Amino acid sequence: MNINEAKTILLLYRPGTADAEDSQIAGALALAKREPELARWLEEHCARQETLRAQFRQIAAPAGLREQIISESAARAMAVSRQRRNTIFAAVAAMAAVVVLLIVMSASWLPHRSTDDTTLAVYRNQMAGIALRGYGMDFTTNDPEQIRAYLAQKQAPADYTLPAALQKAAVAGCAVEGWQNVKVSMICFRTGRPLPPNQSSDLWLFVVDRASLKDAPATGQPRFIAVNRFATAAWAQGDKVYLLGMQGDESAIRKFL
Amino acid sequence: MAGVEFESLVAQYYEPLYQFAFSLAHDESDACDLTQQTFCIWAVKGHQLRDASKVKTWLFTTLHREFLGLRRRQTRFPHVELEQAEPELPVVSQAAISRHDTAQVLAMLARLDEIYQAPVALFYLQDCSYNEIAEILQVPLGTVKSRLSRGIGRLQELLGGDTTPPRAEPTHL
Numbered sequence: 001m002n003i004n005e006a007k008t009i010l011l012l013y014r015p016g017t018a019d020a021e022d023s024q025i026a027g028a029l030a031l032a033k034r035e036p037e038l039a040r041w042l043e044e045h046c047a048r049q050e051t052l053r054a055q056f057r058q059i060a061a062p063a064g065l066r067e068q069i070i071s072e073s074a075a076r077a078m079a080v081s082r083q084r085r086n087t088i089f090a091a092v093a094a095m096a097a098v099v100v101l102l103i104v105m106s107a108s109w110l111p112h113r114s115t116d117d118t119t120l121a122v123y124r125n126q127m128a129g130i131a132l133r134g135y136g137m138d139f140t141t142n143d144p145e146q147i148r149a150y151l152a153q154k155q156a157p158a159d160y161t162l163p164a165a166l167q168k169a170a171v172a173g174c175a176v177e178g179w180q181n182v183k184v185s186m187i188c189f190r191t192g193r194p195l196p197p198n199q200s201s202d203l204w205l206f207v208v209d210r211a212s213l214k215d216a217p218a219t220g221q222p223r224f225i226a227v228n229r230f231a232t233a234a235w236a237q238g239d240k241v242y243l244l245g246m247q248g249d250e251s252a253i254r255k256f257l
Numbered sequence: 258m259a260g261v262e263f264e265s266l267v268a269q270y271y272e273p274l275y276q277f278a279f280s281l282a283h284d285e286s287d288a289c290d291l292t293q294q295t296f297c298i299w300a301v302k303g304h305q306l307r308d309a310s311k312v313k314t315w316l317f318t319t320l321h322r323e324f325l326g327l328r329r330r331q332t333r334f335p336h337v338e339l340e341q342a343e344p345e346l347p348v349v350s351q352a353a354i355s356r357h358d359t360a361q362v363l364a365m366l367a368r369l370d371e372i373y374q375a376p377v378a379l380f381y382l383q384d385c386s387y388n389e390i391a392e393i394l395q396v397p398l399g400t401v402k403s404r405l406s407r408g409i410g411r412l413q414e415l416l417g418g419d420t421t422p423p424r425a426e427p428t429h430l
Contacts, residue, residue, distance in 0.1 A: 012402060019387075059363070059382075060272075
């Protein structure tokens with residue numbers, strides 16, 4: 001093995017790992033102990049490798065990704081179990097029915113099952129994920145009327161009614177999100193608490209047409225559910241479903257209702 | 258898989274998987290989706306894995322496979338952001354590697370031929386052994402070493418490092 005061959009082999013060497021156990025690398029390392037030129041190159045190479053490893057490892061996952069993965073998996077698991085229950089019921093019904101009825105029932109069950117994902121639970125988790133995982137505002141302004149006009153222009157829900165306390169919160173902007181092929185208005189607020197760097201809002205209201213959720217909450221009393229560290233309140237009013245969310249607990253979110 | 262078990266698996270692997278996904282996709286939302294999709298597939302199929310020591314390899318293999326699928330779809334239906342349509346970054350000067358930040362290193366990684374990107378990312382990110390990288394990418398060990406050698410050499414060249422010479426054919430590794 002000459003010095004150039006040793007350099008080629010050592011290009012794959014990472015100090016502090018099991019790489020040195022590789023017979024070719026071990027041979028090249030042994031040569032580096034005898035050859036000062038190779039030793040110098042190796043020292044520089046190791047420093048470069050360490051720097052590169054450190055730079056790669058600085059990639060940071062967005063805040064909330066872990067919670068998003070867990071909550072969405074739980075929501076999907078619920079949907080799957082519901083689908084399984086439906087399948088069992090369908091099978092029992094099928095045994096008791098004539099062939100023609102079976103076909104009719106299958107036809108009526110299939111579309112029902114395909115709408116399982118339009119539950120409030122899945123909607124809530126997905127919207128929480130958008131808020132937690134980071135998002136881009138389509139339009140930034142502190143003027144509530146401009147937000148309404150922007151959303152109307154984008155044909156997203158714009159004729160929403162804000163609770164009295166929420167009307168007092170400062171708006172920061174809005175975005176139009178998608179949910180099962182319908183548009184969701186996302187209105188971003190500031191609670192007044194100090195914001196982490198790169199975050200311009202900490203309270204979010206999602207508005208969607210009531211018809212797009214098969215189990216929309218009843219009109220009136222908000223339903224409070226926590227999605228990990230994200231508190232949410234969901235309620236219906238008129239033909240809209242409202243979902244308000246923020247990091248914190250139920251008492252924190254109640255202040256805006 | 259029980260809820261707690263699943264949560265601890267997510268806690269252990271979501272960050273390294275995200276790092277790998279980001280180094281492949283170079284886009285935060287694609288990386289998030291790939292990471293999430295990997296765990297969704299685990300939730301459905303993970304119970305089929307008999308050897309618990311293979312969980313890490315299984316997750317990284319699955320993510321890589323999902324990435325290849327995503328790439329195929331994007332090739333068929335390309336989605337070009339305005340920022341991405343701008344001219345490519347200029348070639349990095351002969352500055353020391355330490356003067357580059359993570360974003361620049363990833364930009365240089367993206368300039369490597371695609372077959373080198375995944376092995377190089379696994380090499381630097383996860384301290385994966387050559388055998389693990391071969392298993393994750395489902396290519397022979399010799400091919401992994403050869404791709405690593407060329408990929409690392411090219412990356413350091415792009416970053417302005419001195420990789421002298423490696424001109425020798427690396428296939429003997």
